[in-house]
Amino acid sequence: MRVARDRQTTMDLNYSADERAFRAEVRAWLRDNLPGDLRDKVLRYAELSRDDLVRWHRILAGKRWIAPAWPEQWGGTGWSLIQRHIFDEECGYAGAPPLVPFGLAMCAPVLFAFGTDAQKARFIPRIYRGDDLWCQGYSEPGAGSDLASLRTAAVRRGDHYVVSGQKIWTTFAHFADWIFCLVRTDAVASRKQDGISFLLIDMKSPGITVRPLKLMDGGHEVNEVFFDDVEVPVENRVHDEGKGWTVAKHLLGYERLNTARIGTSRRELERLKTLAENEHDGGRRLIDNPRFRDRLSRVEIELTALSITELRYVDQMRGGRQPGADVSILKIKGTEIQQAITELLMQAVGPLAQPVAPDGDADAFDLFRASLAPRYCNFRKTTIYAGSNEIQRDIVAKRALGL
Numbered sequence: 001m002r003v004a005r006d007r008q009t010t011m012d013l014n015y016s017a018d019e020r021a022f023r024a025e026v027r028a029w030l031r032d033n034l035p036g037d038l039r040d041k042v043l044r045y046a047e048l049s050r051d052d053l054v055r056w057h058r059i060l061a062g063k064r065w066i067a068p069a070w071p072e073q074w075g076g077t078g079w080s081l082i083q084r085h086i087f088d089e090e091c092g093y094a095g096a097p098p099l100v101p102f103g104l105a106m107c108a109p110v111l112f113a114f115g116t117d118a119q120k121a122r123f124i125p126r127i128y129r130g131d132d133l134w135c136q137g138y139s140e141p142g143a144g145s146d147l148a149s150l151r152t153a154a155v156r157r158g159d160h161y162v163v164s165g166q167k168i169w170t171t172f173a174h175f176a177d178w179i180f181c182l183v184r185t186d187a188v189a190s191r192k193q194d195g196i197s198f199l200l201i202d203m204k205s206p207g208i209t210v211r212p213l214k215l216m217d218g219g220h221e222v223n224e225v226f227f228d229d230v231e232v233p234v235e236n237r238v239h240d241e242g243k244g245w246t247v248a249k250h251l252l253g254y255e256r257l258n259t260a261r262i263g264t265s266r267r268e269l270e271r272l273k274t275l276a277e278n279e280h281d282g283g284r285r286l287i288d289n290p291r292f293r294d295r296l297s298r299v300e301i302e303l304t305a306l307s308i309t310e311l312r313y314v315d316q317m318r319g320g321r322q323p324g325a326d327v328s329i330l331k332i333k334g335t336e337i338q339q340a341i342t343e344l345l346m347q348a349v350g351p352l353a354q355p356v357a358p359d360g361d362a363d364a365f366d367l368f369r370a371s372l373a374p375r376y377c378n379f380r381k382t383t384i385y386a387g388s389n390e391i392q393r394d395i396v397a398k399r400a401l402g403l
């Protein structure tokens with residue numbers, strides 16, 4: 001992809017011959033190596049087990065494609081940003097299981113930036129190989145959007161901290177080996193952000209209890225995590241005591257970059273179009289219903305615009321500039337598009353979208369169609385997690401537009 005650097009508003013969106021060859025290589029490899037049963041599960045939105053997630057992680061690690069963005073000495077691929085973008089897009093498009101981001105895309109970048117040599121040597125290879133799965137212990141009851149109000153306390157006793165409190169909405173805590181946590185180490189700091197530290201905690205530590213929270217689709221992906229006088233070695237603190245907020249901000253930037261999920265939305269949109277060509281509404285094909293076609297076209301246009309916006313950020317980063325606060329646009333539009341597609345998919349199949357056969361007619365039951373209503377319900381989460389969309393809009397308004 002060539003971009004005119006003298007005028008940042010001008011972009012040539014054509015990929016170079018090398019980039020097109022790279023895309024073909026990734027696509028062919030995914031065709032040959034993505035296990036059919038995992039792809040099937042992804043395409044019918046089935047809940048993925050720890051084994052499923054680790055299996056796909058290890059296949060990519062075996063190919064040495066598991067952590068493209070990492071420094072090469074730790075296993076990074078040395079790909080350009082465009083190659084990384086193409087890789088993500090192709091994985092989403094192929095129906096590959098998502099990679100658990102908490103170790104690969106959150107904890108590891110934090111350790112590269114702030115970790116000691118001993119912490120890197122201990123944790124990074126295990127994340128790479130898929131030996132340890134991580135979860136993220138930020139949110140608490142009363143401390144979500146206003147994260148700096150968190151109250152989980154860590155009191156220093158010799159070479160240990162003693163941690164007490166509660167985290168909530170902790171994705172995959174039920175099968176994670178480790179949790180990275182924001183904890184309060186100074187209850188009387190003048191700014192509440194200054195009293196926070198960043199700890200790495202072994203989920204097998206005595207005093208940790210994980211309780212499931214069922215989402216509205218009945219799925220289990222999030223949990224409450226309770227800490228009852230949990231001892232954590234001081235050597236598991238990342239960065240200085242009281243510098244947890246600096247670490248947290250570094251990490252949230254990574255979290256927002258990864259939320260657009262354009263490849264996945266493209267795949268889902270294609271599925272929606274196929275459905276709309278085959279489903280009938282009052283004797284005519286759904287695609288011939290002008291209202292439905294209009295809504296579908298709008299989503300497609302928005303997705304194209306989002307894809308161009310994402311390329312703009314990729315290009316900025318290639319030019320050495322970190323994305324500014326306006327990167328939140330990717331989170332806002334990406335998740336709105338994901339939700340709009342789930343809504344249209346559900347509308348396309350009508351009553352067949354429920355996980356029960358309509359009027360007891362078992363012949364009408366179809367696993368994919370029946371997964372659409374639960375999927376619609378599940379995807380309400382996307383505009384809440386990783387910082388709610390209202391908060392993202394506030395960030396764009398204040399820090400990017402200066403309002």
Ligand SMILES: Cc1cc2nc3c(=O)[nH]c(=O)nc-3n(C[C@H](O)[C@H](O)[C@H](O)COP(=O)(O)OP(=O)(O)OC[C@H]3O[C@@H](n4cnc5c(N)ncnc54)[C@H](O)[C@@H]3O)c2cc1C
Pocket residue numbers: 135136137138139140142143144145146168169170171172222381384385386387388389390391394
């Ligand atoms: C499926 C799922 C998975 C999650 N996984 C994790 C995880 O692994 N680890 C983790 O730490 N957290 C996780 N979270 C928590 C998530 O980050 C929080 O839910 C989110 O930050 C919102 O916080 P809250 O739930 O406390 O809502 P609140 O902060 O109480 O907000 C409630 C509502 O008020 C709005 N609001 C709040 N403040 C403002 C404001 N200043 N201006 C305008 N509107 C405002 C919000 O947008 C929201 O609509 C997850 C959440 C979900 C739903």
